[in-house]
Amino acid sequence: MGQNKFPKPIKKASLNNNLSHRSYASKIASPPKYILRAEDLSVGFSGKTVLNKINMDVAEYAVTAIMGPSGCGKSTFIRAINRMHDLDDKATVSGKLYLRKDDLFAASAMEVRRRVGMVFQKPNPFPSMTVAENVLAGYTLNGISLKRHEKEQLVEENLQKAALWSEMKDRLHDRGNFLSGGQQQRLCIARSLAIKVEILLLDEPTSALDPLATLKIENLIQKLKKEITILMVTHNTGQASRISDYTAFIYLGELIEYNKTKKIFTVPKDKRTERYLSGKFG
Amino acid sequence: MKEQGLGRPRDIRSLAGYGNIARRQFKNRLFTGLCLFLSILVVIPLATILVVVIKKGGLNVLSAGFFTEITPVPNAAFGTGGIANSLVGTMLLCVLGSLLAVPLGIAAGLYMAFSKRKKFCDSLYFFCNTLQSVPAIVTGIFVYTVLVKPFGSFSLFSAAIAFALVMFPIIALATAEIVKLCPLAIIEASYALGASFYKTIVKVVLPYSAAGIVNGFIVALARSAGEGAFLLFTAFGNPFISYSLWQPTSALPLTIFQFAISPYENWQEIAWGASFVLMALVLLVNIVSKLIYRKKF
Ligand SMILES: Nc1ncnc2c1ncn2[C@@H]1O[C@H](COP(=O)(O)OP(=O)(O)OP(=O)(O)O)[C@@H](O)[C@H]1O
Ligand SMILES: [Mg+2]
Numbered sequence: 285m286g287q288n289k290f291p292k293p294i295k296k297a298s299l300n301n302n303l304s305h306r307s308y309a310s311k312i313a314s315p316p317k318y319i320l321r322a323e324d325l326s327v328g329f330s331g332k333t334v335l336n337k338i339n340m341d342v343a344e345y346a347v348t349a350i351m352g353p354s355g356c357g358k359s360t361f362i363r364a365i366n367r368m369h370d371l372d373d374k375a376t377v378s379g380k381l382y383l384r385k386d387d388l389f390a391a392s393a394m395e396v397r398r399r400v401g402m403v404f405q406k407p408n409p410f411p412s413m414t415v416a417e418n419v420l421a422g423y424t425l426n427g428i429s430l431k432r433h434e435k436e437q438l439v440e441e442n443l444q445k446a447a448l449w450s451e452m453k454d455r456l457h458d459r460g461n462f463l464s465g466g467q468q469q470r471l472c473i474a475r476s477l478a479i480k481v482e483i484l485l486l487d488e489p490t491s492a493l494d495p496l497a498t499l500k501i502e503n504l505i506q507k508l509k510k511e512i513t514i515l516m517v518t519h520n521t522g523q524a525s526r527i528s529d530y531t532a533f534i535y536l537g538e539l540i541e542y543n544k545t546k547k548i549f550t551v552p553k554d555k556r557t558e559r560y561l562s563g564k565f566g
Numbered sequence: 567m568k569e570q571g572l573g574r575p576r577d578i579r580s581l582a583g584y585g586n587i588a589r590r591q592f593k594n595r596l597f598t599g600l601c602l603f604l605s606i607l608v609v610i611p612l613a614t615i616l617v618v619v620i621k622k623g624g625l626n627v628l629s630a631g632f633f634t635e636i637t638p639v640p641n642a643a644f645g646t647g648g649i650a651n652s653l654v655g656t657m658l659l660c661v662l663g664s665l666l667a668v669p670l671g672i673a674a675g676l677y678m679a680f681s682k683r684k685k686f687c688d689s690l691y692f693f694c695n696t697l698q699s700v701p702a703i704v705t706g707i708f709v710y711t712v713l714v715k716p717f718g719s720f721s722l723f724s725a726a727i728a729f730a731l732v733m734f735p736i737i738a739l740a741t742a743e744i745v746k747l748c749p750l751a752i753i754e755a756s757y758a759l760g761a762s763f764y765k766t767i768v769k770v771v772l773p774y775s776a777a778g779i780v781n782g783f784i785v786a787l788a789r790s791a792g793e794g795a796f797l798l799f800t801a802f803g804n805p806f807i808s809y810s811l812w813q814p815t816s817a818l819p820l821t822i823f824q825f826a827i828s829p830y831e832n833w834q835e836i837a838w839g840a841s842f843v844l845m846a847l848v849l850l851v852n853i854v855s856k857l858i859y860r861k862k863f
Contacts, residue, residue: 366758373682398760408751412773425761425769472755479759 319344319513320365320483325379327360327369334360336537337379342483342530347505347514349528349545351521353560357537358517359405362485365515366400367393383482398426401476405488407468409460409475416456418471419443422479438478446474447504466497470504477512484508486516490523502527521561525549533557616845623842632839637805637816640830647832649840651807655815658722659801660791663729668783671734675741675779676767691742698735705731706796713800720802720814728796733786740782744775777858784855788848794819818844 318341327335335357342348350358360369369375370393381388388396409418416439423430423438430438439456443449448470455463460471469489476484486505490498505514505527518524524531525545532542533554541548541557552558629645638647674694678687705728713724748771756766772779794817797803802814803824818840825837 368754368758371754371757394760394762397758402758404751404754404758406751408749408755410752410755410770412770412776421756421769422759425756425759425765427765475755475759 317344318342319384320515321380321382322361322365323380323382325361325364325381326377327357327364328376329372330374331376334537335364338534338539340532340539340542342513342515344513345509345511346529347509347516347527348530348532349524350515350517350532350534351519351524351560352534354519356534358534359487361534362402362487362515362517365483365485366397366402368402394426398422398479399482401479401481401484403469403472403476403484403486403489406492407465407472409463409468409471411459411461413460414457415443415452415460415463415471418460419474419478421475426479442474442478445477445508446470447500447507448474464497466493466500469493469497469501473501473504473508477508481512483513483515486514488517488519491519498523521549521563533560535560619838619841619845623838623840629839636807637821637836638832640828640833642832644832644835647836649818649821649836649843651804652816652818652821652840653843654807654809655722655801655804655817655820656791658809658815659726659729659817660787662722662726663733663790664783664787666726666730667733667737667786670730671737671783671786672741672779674734674738676745676771678738678742679745680763680767691739694735694738697731698739701795702728702732702793703795703798706799709796710799717812719812720800721810721812722801722808722815723811725797725801725815725817726811728800729790732790732793732796733783736786736789737779737782740785741775741779744778744782745771747778748774781855781859784851784858788851788855791851792819792844792848794823798823818847 320342322338322340325335325338325340326333338361350361352358363369364377365381365388367388369377377389383396383399388400410421413421416435417424419439419442420430420435440449440453443452448467451467452463452471460468463471469492473484473486473489490501493501502523505516508514509529516528528545530543531545531548533540533548533552533556535556541552541554543553548557549561552561629648631646632648633653634650635646635648636651637649674690678690678694681687709724709728709731713727714720717724752770752774753766756770761769797817797820801817801820803820804814804816808815821840822837822844825833825840828834828837
């Protein structure tokens with residue numbers, strides 16, 4: 285089967301098992317079972333710090349929302365997780381990131397990106413590929429050849445997971461960029477799911493979509509969290525409160541508050557969180 | 567908001583009766599007419615060339631052996647002999663020149679578009695631009711000096727090198743320009759799936775830019791195949807069909823040049839016929855490239 289063909293991640297650095305030693309900012313709650321941990325993660329562009337010492341654990345099989353005003357560094361944060369900043373010479377990244385026990389900065393970027401999926405704000409299916417080819421793109425692009433029945437199975441399975449199968453089963457050989465925006469975005473999700481990523485990063489996945497398409501994606505995210513961890517950036521506080529289990533609030537590159545979504549929305553500890561949620565800025 | 571005198575939009579109602587409509591329409595017509603006149607002025611020479619070439623050369627092509635027979639002896643009867651040797655030469659040049667120029671041109675174009683070594687890229691860009699504007703005859707002399715003289719013989723090989731030198735910068739610059747249009751979003755999508763730079767180029771960027779690159783290739787091919795100047799110093803000409811890399815060879819533009827200035831009337835006829843064939847080929851290639859381009863964009 286396809287999922288066995290990826291090389292096993294090499295365990296380069298293992299995390300100190302005794303987690304209680306870590307000094308947390310008192311207001312940051314650590315979820316009981318986490319899959320991703322950021323330690324003093326900082327990102328700058330040409331010397332200007334954009335993200336300042338983020339410490340955060342992301343819960344496994346849950347939806348974590350990242351909120352904050354425009355330009356506060358949300359995208360910068362999640363792009364650090366799948367090493368997108370490697371592509372930018374101006375970007376400097378420091379601190380630590382662990383996925384399960386693996387140091388993400390010690391592994392190769394390609395290896396990290398095979399385990400950490402990313403869906404972008406603007407749907408970006410590959411225009412030269414069909415719907416089916418888009419779903420299988422992760423395999424093609426990694427030079428993994430599949431048998432015909434493996435392909436068929438992967439396409440159906442992942443389009444099902446992305447709630448796209450019924451709409452797409454007769455259009456598998458259409459070009460991916462002729463779909464509607466919402467369909468394209470779900471196709472991009474299917475593409476990431478197909479390579480069995482462990483955590484899916486979503487950067488404002490619904491901001492380019494209409495309410496109905498947004499609703500479909502929100503339902504999809506709710507369903508997906510049973511088998512995958514989801515970390516999503518959203519501008520929409522309503523969306524965060526509807527679908528996320530944990531919410532992080534970032535302001536000017538700092539993680540201001542991170543807690544169960546219910547707590548954040550009912551009893552925010554920080555003034556700035558409260559003001560953001562009540563629509564005073566951002 | 568504070569009102570600013572200059573930037574304030576004029577009241578729409580006041581625009582309705584603004585200026586003399588009849589005069590403005592007259593000026594407009596005058597300008598359109600001028601454009602049309604100048605366009606026709608440009609088309610006249612082109613049309614004349616077409617008509618003359620078709621009239622003088624079109625008939626020759628119809629003669630039985632024009633495509634299959636080689637150069638006739640001087641003063642032979644009209645309708646005997648043909649351009650088979652030049653056609654073979656031009657085809658060989660196209661194939662060999664493309665084999666050299668296409669991979670190198672695409673590679674250089676990709677390099678210019680994606681490399682982070684900006685200084686080197688700028689030099690490469692400058693080099694390609696310069697090479698593109700070097701007159702083909704200078705390319706011919708250059709290849710003559712470094713390849714023909716040392717080897718002691720005109721040859722298909724040296725001609726193919728010169729041919730590729732004309733094609734290379736066109737392909738490289740076209741590739742660089744077209745590949746830069748590939749949206750960052752799909753390049754990032756590819757990396758985000760764990761793809762390497764190489765796979766991203768081969769599976770995402772090149773398919774996206776394929777039509778544009780093919781178009782660049784065809785333009786380069788048409789330009790190089792229609793060029794005669796460098797052939798004088800490299801291919802030299804050959805009255806017989808030659809497949810050897812190391813022998814002189816004939817080619818269409820060369821035949822046209824050499825036969826048109828010859829004193830033999832039957833050769834001059836052949837030159838007209840060859841002109842017709844060459845023009846038809848270049849036109850065909852251009853139309854194909856336009857079709858490919860339109861299909862994609
Ligand atoms: N590639 C880059 N080069 C230079 N500066 C950058 C780059 N990417 C982001 N920045 C800067 O980093 C800051 C944070 O950007 P980021 O995209 O993370 O914000 P964001 O929280 O995602 O905002 P939005 O909600 O508008 O998407 C901004 O001030 C931005 O100008
Ligand atoms: Mg953003």
